[in-house]
Amino acid sequence: MKTVEKPVRTEPYTLLRASLAMYQKAPDKLEPAELKRAQAQARNEYKLESRVLGAPEASGVIIPERELQMAYKEIRDRYEEESEFLSDLAKNRLTEETLRQALYRQCKVNAVLESVAARAPEVNEVEIGIYYHLHAEKFNRPELRDACHIFISINPDYPENTRENAEARIQEICAKLHKKPHKFAELALKHSECPTSLNGGSLGKVPRGKLYPELDAVLFNLKAGEVSEVVESEIGFHVLLCKQIHRAETISLKNATPKIRQLMKERYRRNCQRAWLANLPVAEPEGNSYGG
Known part of the structure; x- marks a missing residue:
C-alpha cells in the first residue's frame, strides 16, 4: 500500500515574503507551479533562519520593542484602512500577533547576521590599490x-x-x-x-x-x-x-578609493556571513512551523 504524504504547510510569513520577492504577488494570487516554487523557497529560508537562531551568537540578541514596532508600522502604513490590513493578514493565514512574532524572528535573524558581518576584516590601502589597477576599465569614463x-x-x-x-x-x-x-x-x-x-x-x-x-x-x-x-x-x-x-576622464585612485573601499567591505561582509552559515549545524524542526 502506498503511503500518501501529508501536504506541507509553509510558515505563512516566510511564504508571503518569498512569494512577493519571486513574483511580486501574494501566495493566493500565484499559479500552482509558482506556488510550489515559492513554498520550496520559503521552506529553505525558514530552515536556514532556524539554523541562524540556534547558533550561540543568537543567544544574547534581544530586539528592542521600538525596532519591532517600526517594522510592524512599516507594513501597517501600506494600508489606508484597518479592515483592508486585517483582511490581507487573514488571506495569508496571519494575525496581528503572528505577524509581530514573525517580524521579531526576522529582526533577530538580521541582527545575528549583522553581528557576524561585523567580524569581516578591514579593507587596507594595498588591497584598494590592487583592485584599482586590476579593474582599470571601470575607472576610465x-x-x-x-x-x-x-x-x-x-x-x-x-x-x-x-x-x-x-x-x-x-x-x-x-x-x-x-x-x-x-x-x-x-x-x-x-x-x-x-x-x-x-x-x-x-x-x-x-x-x-x-x-x-x-x-x-x-x-x-x-x-x-x-x-x-x-x-x-x-x-x-x-x-x-x-x-x-562630457570629456573623457580617468578617475584617480584617490577619488575612486571611497567607492572601492565600500564595495570591498560589502564583499568581505558577505563572504564572512557565507562562511559562518556554511558551518552552522543543521537545526532541529521547530514545533508546528511546518505542520500540516
Whole structure:
C-alpha cells in the first residue's frame, strides 16, 4: 500500500515574503507551479533562519520593542484602512500577533547576521590599490555627448513620408532650428516621429558607437549647443543637437578609493556571513512551523 504524504504547510510569513520577492504577488494570487516554487523557497529560508537562531551568537540578541514596532508600522502604513490590513493578514493565514512574532524572528535573524558581518576584516590601502589597477576599465569614463534629435522616417506608404516629402519636412525644421536652437524641444514634440519627442528629443548621454554610424560621426563633431545639418541614416532623416560635452576622464585612485573601499567591505561582509552559515549545524524542526 502506498503511503500518501501529508501536504506541507509553509510558515505563512516566510511564504508571503518569498512569494512577493519571486513574483511580486501574494501566495493566493500565484499559479500552482509558482506556488510550489515559492513554498520550496520559503521552506529553505525558514530552515536556514532556524539554523541562524540556534547558533550561540543568537543567544544574547534581544530586539528592542521600538525596532519591532517600526517594522510592524512599516507594513501597517501600506494600508489606508484597518479592515483592508486585517483582511490581507487573514488571506495569508496571519494575525496581528503572528505577524509581530514573525517580524521579531526576522529582526533577530538580521541582527545575528549583522553581528557576524561585523567580524569581516578591514579593507587596507594595498588591497584598494590592487583592485584599482586590476579593474582599470571601470575607472576610465569615455567621452559622452548629451544629445537630442528630431526624426522623420521614410515610408512611401504615406504621402508625407515619401523620401522627397520627408526630406523637405526635415530641411524646413532644420532651417528653423539654426535660427532658433532654443526651440528644439518644442519642435521635437511637434514633429519628431521618435518616442523621444515626448522628452524634447533627448537621447541622453551617449558614448561613441551607440548611435547609427552616420549620426555618431556628426554628433561627435558638434560643439556644445550646436545643431547639426540634416543627417540621413538607414531609417530616415535626423537633426541633432549636442546639448553638452562630457570629456573623457580617468578617475584617480584617490577619488575612486571611497567607492572601492565600500564595495570591498560589502564583499568581505558577505563572504564572512557565507562562511559562518556554511558551518552552522543543521537545526532541529521547530514545533508546528511546518505542520500540516
